[in-house]
Amino acid sequence: xxxxxxxxxxxxxxxxxxxxxxxxxxxxxxxxxxxxxxxxxxxxxxxxxxxxxxxxxxxxxxxxxxxxxxxxxxxxxxxxxxxxxxxxxxxxxxxxxxxxxxxxxxxxxxxxxxxxxxxxxxxxxxxxxxxxxxxxxxxxxxxxxxxxxxxxxxxxxxxxxxxxxxxxxxxxxxxxxxxxxxxxxxxxxxxxxxxxxxxxxxxxxxxxxxxxxxxxxxxxxxxxxxxxxxxxxxxxxxxxxxxxxxxxxxxxxxxxxxxxxxxxxxxxxxxxxxxxxxxxxxxxxxxxxxxxxxxxxxxxxxxxxxxxxxxxxxxxxxxxxxxxxxxxxxxxxxxxxxxxxxxxxxxxxxxxxxxxxxxxxxxxxxxxxxxxxxxxxxxxxxxxxxxxxxxxxxxxxxxxxxxxxx
Numbered sequence: 001x002x003x004x005x006x007x008x009x010x011x012x013x014x015x016x017x018x019x020x021x022x023x024x025x026x027x028x029x030x031x032x033x034x035x036x037x038x039x040x041x042x043x044x045x046x047x048x049x050x051x052x053x054x055x056x057x058x059x060x061x062x063x064x065x066x067x068x069x070x071x072x073x074x075x076x077x078x079x080x081x082x083x084x085x086x087x088x089x090x091x092x093x094x095x096x097x098x099x100x101x102x103x104x105x106x107x108x109x110x111x112x113x114x115x116x117x118x119x120x121x122x123x124x125x126x127x128x129x130x131x132x133x134x135x136x137x138x139x140x141x142x143x144x145x146x147x148x149x150x151x152x153x154x155x156x157x158x159x160x161x162x163x164x165x166x167x168x169x170x171x172x173x174x175x176x177x178x179x180x181x182x183x184x185x186x187x188x189x190x191x192x193x194x195x196x197x198x199x200x201x202x203x204x205x206x207x208x209x210x211x212x213x214x215x216x217x218x219x220x221x222x223x224x225x226x227x228x229x230x231x232x233x234x235x236x237x238x239x240x241x242x243x244x245x246x247x248x249x250x251x252x253x254x255x256x257x258x259x260x261x262x263x264x265x266x267x268x269x270x271x272x273x274x275x276x277x278x279x280x281x282x283x284x285x286x287x288x289x290x291x292x293x294x295x296x297x298x299x300x301x302x303x304x305x306x307x308x309x310x311x312x313x314x315x316x317x318x319x320x321x322x323x324x325x326x327x328x329x330x331x332x333x334x335x336x337x338x339x340x341x342x343x344x345x346x347x348x349x350x351x352x353x354x355x356x357x358x359x360x361x362x363x364x365x366x367x368x369x370x371x372x373x374x375x376x377x378x379x380x381x382x383x384x385x386x387x388x389x390x391x392x393x394x395x396x397x398x399x400x401x402x403x404x405x406x
Contacts, residue, residue: 048077112136126157147171183219228285271302300337328364
């Protein structure tokens, strides 16, 4: 029984050895620069080893001229193997040293090069630069750097905005395009529509594509914020083409003799009007974080409605996929407004703890912990500063219903 097991064990070891030799041969062939030449070397080596083991060695024990014959065969076989593998032996010794200088056999990553295109563009040859870029894009069709360079040359150098739009849209329609690159490309396209064509509608369309492609993400929120402020950009663009004469009122001859010039300063916009404008803006663009933040500050500082301010800031902090730094800023702002309004420790503490719970590993959490440790002193200092202030009386029914903002 033991003899059978020994035979099985020998067969298994032989199969493992044969399998390893086959794997090693395949691996060497894949790494070889000239596989047929390598196979030829193996054949020559096999013949030389056959002469070594089956011709030379048997003659060594015979003595006399047979031993000399065997020695001659062994020497000849060794010389054949040395000649066959001399380059491989040299490479084995020299490659570790040479690779320190030339990188060895590490394959260079294949990537596009746009130096020729950039040089052509610098020399004010945009058409030649476009040809150079397209040559690289033919090899790397979805390379973001090349697509962006081609679109930039089309839009800025040849003033061909439609072609630039086609170039960027073709990249953005690629199903494997990274979301950040798509958002950056469409945002750049919107900027070009505003800069070169003064076309806010096309810019809005480009930004709306970001929202449609990545709903509920930080990219969509940033695009919505840009859309919310396109109205102001449009007014600036229109004013550049519709320049009306500016009437400058005559100055006061005795202005330098006046004790104060405060009465000559332009009137500030009434807080009531600002609040109404913010509410109207949020009805049209609910994701306008800037308008909502300013409205919350107005609620707290002018109307003394901390509840409405907290409602607005909590809504901002609760929006999905907002950057951590923005959420931390809004929660810290809420804590500031609570302290200014005279809220107690138990009211402010949960606001700062929310930052720590949401972002435990970020610097914002460490700042919140430090502020929480000194919160009682901060509240006490604010209370002492507010003791001598006489607060005005504001109408609490301000006519701005929070339900309009939802």
